[in-house]
Amino acid sequence: MRKKTLEIHIKGRVQGVGFRPFINRLAEKFNIKGEVANTDYGVFLKITGDISHLEKFINAIKNEKPPLAIIEKINIKETEYKEYPAFEIIKSFKTGKLELEVLPDVAICNECIKEIFDPSNRRYFYFSTTCINCGPRFTIIESLPYDRENTVFNQFKMCKKCENEYNNIKDRRYHSQPNCCPECGPQIFLYDKNKNLIVKGKDVYKKAGELIETGKIIAVKGIGGYHLVCNALNNQVVKELRRRKKRSNKPFAVMMKDIEMAEKYVFLNEKEKEILTSWQRPVLLCKKLKKDLLKETSPGLNYLGVFLPYTGFYFLLFKFIDFPVVCTSANISDEVVIYKDEEIFQKLKDIADYFVIYNRRIVIHNDDSVGMVVKNKIYLIRRSRGYAPESIKFRYSKKKILGLGALQKNTFAIYKNNKIILSQHIGDLKTVDTFKAYKNAINHFFKLFDFYPDIIVYDLHPEYVNTKYRKELIDKEVEEIGIQHHYAHLLSCLVDNKIMEKEKKFIGIAFDGTGYGIDGNLWGGEFFIFNQREFKRAGHFDYIAMPGGEMVIKQPWRMALSYLYKLYKKEAIKFFNRKETEFILKILENYKGIYTSSAGRLFDGVSALLGICINASYEGEPAILLENTIDINTCNKFEYEIEERNGYYIVKYEKLFAHILDLINKKSKGEIAGMFHNTIADIILNISKKLREEYGINEVVLSGGVFQNRYLLEKSIEILEQNKFKVLIHRYIPANDGGISAGQVLYATNKEKQSIEKF
Ligand code: ZN
Ligand code: ZN
Ligand code: FE
Secondary structure (H helix, E strand, C coil): CCEEEEEEEEEEECCCCCHHHHHHHHHHHCCCEEEEEEECCEEEEEEEEEHHHHHHHHHHHHHCCCCCCEEEEEEEEEECCCCCCCEEECCCECCCCCCCCCCCCECCCHHHHHHHCCCCCCCCCCCCCCCCCCECCCCCECCCCCCHHHEHHHHCCCCHHHHHHHHCCCCCCCCCCCCCCCCCCCCEEEEECCCCEEEEHHHHHHHHHHHHHCCCCEEEECCCCEEEEEECCCHHHHHHHHHHHCCCCCCCCEECCCHHHHCCCECCCHHHHHHHCCCCCCEEEEEECCCCCCHHHCCCCCEEEEECCCCHHHHHHCCCCCCCEEEEECCCCCCCCCCCHHHHHHHCCCCCCEEEEECCCCCCCCCCCEEEEECCEEEEEECCCCCCCCEEECCCCCCCEEECCCCCCECCEEEECCEEEECCCCECCCCHHHHHHHHHHHHHHHHHCCCCCCEEEEECCCCCHHHHCHHHHCCCCCEEEEECHHHHHHHHHHHHCCCCCCCCCEEEEEEEEEEECCCCCEEEEEEEEECCCCEEEEEEECCEECCCCCHHHHCHHHHHHHHHHHHHHHHHHHCCCCCCHHHHHHHHHCCCCCEECCHHHHHHHHHHHCCCCCCCCCCCHHHHHHHHHCCCCCCCCCCCEEEEECCEEEEECHHHHHHHHHHCCCCCHHHHHHHHHHHHHHHHHHHHHHHHHHHCCCEEEEECHHHHCHHHHHHHHHHHHHCCCEEECCCCCCCCHHHHHHHHHHHHHCCCCCCCCCC
16 A cells, blocks of 8 residues: 655644543554644644555544644645654744643533542542543643643642653543642632631531531632622522622522522423533523522513532532522622632622632633523523633734724724634723723733733723723834724624624614714714614614713613603603602703614613613613513513604604503503513514615614513514525624624725735
């Protein structure tokens, strides 16, 4: 048989996933000799074998790759024939082109779980058990390439046994960088709030379980930060946690022991089970069996955020308890999650009773991801642990771009080598600590990905701290591009759907709380015609006063009055009389403040008007409660009016509110809430039809935080599709402001001549 020698470059997520041992196994199987190495480009092979075997070998690489590997490209070149005596793994080398992937954090795998429950195994009851197929990655990597000395495990010298595993190509822990055991790795401790050591090592889980069972609140060091954990069945302790965290109603995520336990509280379809047990293991919003189950965790809601254990600690904890636990990010109000040991006792001294800590550093914070299943596919609301910083291959451009993101639910994004990398969830940048964490994360990404931007993209809102301080975030002059908030929302949905055609036009519907509009008003109920180069505003909800400015977010009843004022002027007092009504009506009479076209504010106003949420305790609460009030058998909708004004379709409020007021005492709240949602979906359809007629465009993009509303989203898709529209929605990039940075980056990729990718 004829033999030849090949050089093969494999690009993608091929390091830290057991790729070289996998190659080694295949080489043995097909009797191929040569060498394999990690490079800063990916994996490099130089191999000699029979021609037919080489072909099978290459197919097997593609088809049988390790679970966490992603192959983006295999480049094969024949080279001068060379005889090799064997197949071996050789030392990593650098080609000078750093282009590596950083793996997201991975849930502990089944093989490792088996070991921690096996009394004869040396990792029995060891919380930090990992292997090549599982464990933390993004939160332990300080720099690339992914070698042990570049991770926080450089502090731990492997014992003989661990080293043998690490060096044995047949072992599941071959080159597993965080490899360790109870003898040589990190140790776990349980302290009380005065830093007195209670127990350590194997005794921690049982003790922690007892404390949780007896109503204590425990801070637990996880993968990307601390959690606060307590008994979800104990309403009193959940209330106490709310009091201490100053978080009155915002739902808490609940960790379930397993699918079986979860099914005692929520309905799960096959897709939801698949996602809950995936290695990303996000929090998933699932429908409760009954609305009042685990009431304190999710007051007034039909849905509960549930997730399953994903670290050794949580599996071991559930060996000793048999009830669900509240498991929420350890932070104060909405600040960034705490992940530094030195801060934990100080910052949580009034919140946690006990602390579970291990002596291994977390490089960077990374919250739990949150999503839901919509039309049988995932729909992420927060893209973080398990998903970030996975890259999204998108377009070919040589520029390096930094998208600063929005202010709330912030993520930023970098673009380099044809890939967009979204940061983990950072949060609301309004607080000092969170903004500090944002700057820290940007610097970390610059270092980790060897990145520096040529272009920096910002939101047009002049008061966003990241927009304001963009020059401080980087230390040299770069090109700056501002982009309108809702346009960025819509573009982020195109990234999510991998739409490459720059000129292709879409109907864009961007509904959210607020974003800065180019006319100086606050936009948020927008209908656009757009492509990747430009947008045209084609319609919007009518402008409405926000009496008290930002205060309307916390006090949605002010918005209710504002809509009523449009209809009845001072007579509005007849329909909505509160202590402050006259005062607000006075403000409205001489209104000089800012106007908004926000769809989010409309949901707020209706929610307050129905008495469902008069004052909001967290962002989005009025709309969420309104959605949760819906009587799903409602088919009717309200009357409304669309006016053509200055070339825009304007959704008017007068007729809509007149109809709501007419029915408010005649129908149930559930029916009115249902009718209202049906009306909004109908407005979406109605204007889409007008725009299709006018522009000949048939594809509709739905983006913005309002589309976290499951009922509205599904209803809109349903009726648009019935009317032969093609509908694009979000999946892996959040529809809310957490996706803005991806849209910003996409826009800037068009700001230059395109180049053809070279390998
Ligand atoms: Zn494992
Ligand atoms: Zn060891
Ligand atoms: Fe937004």
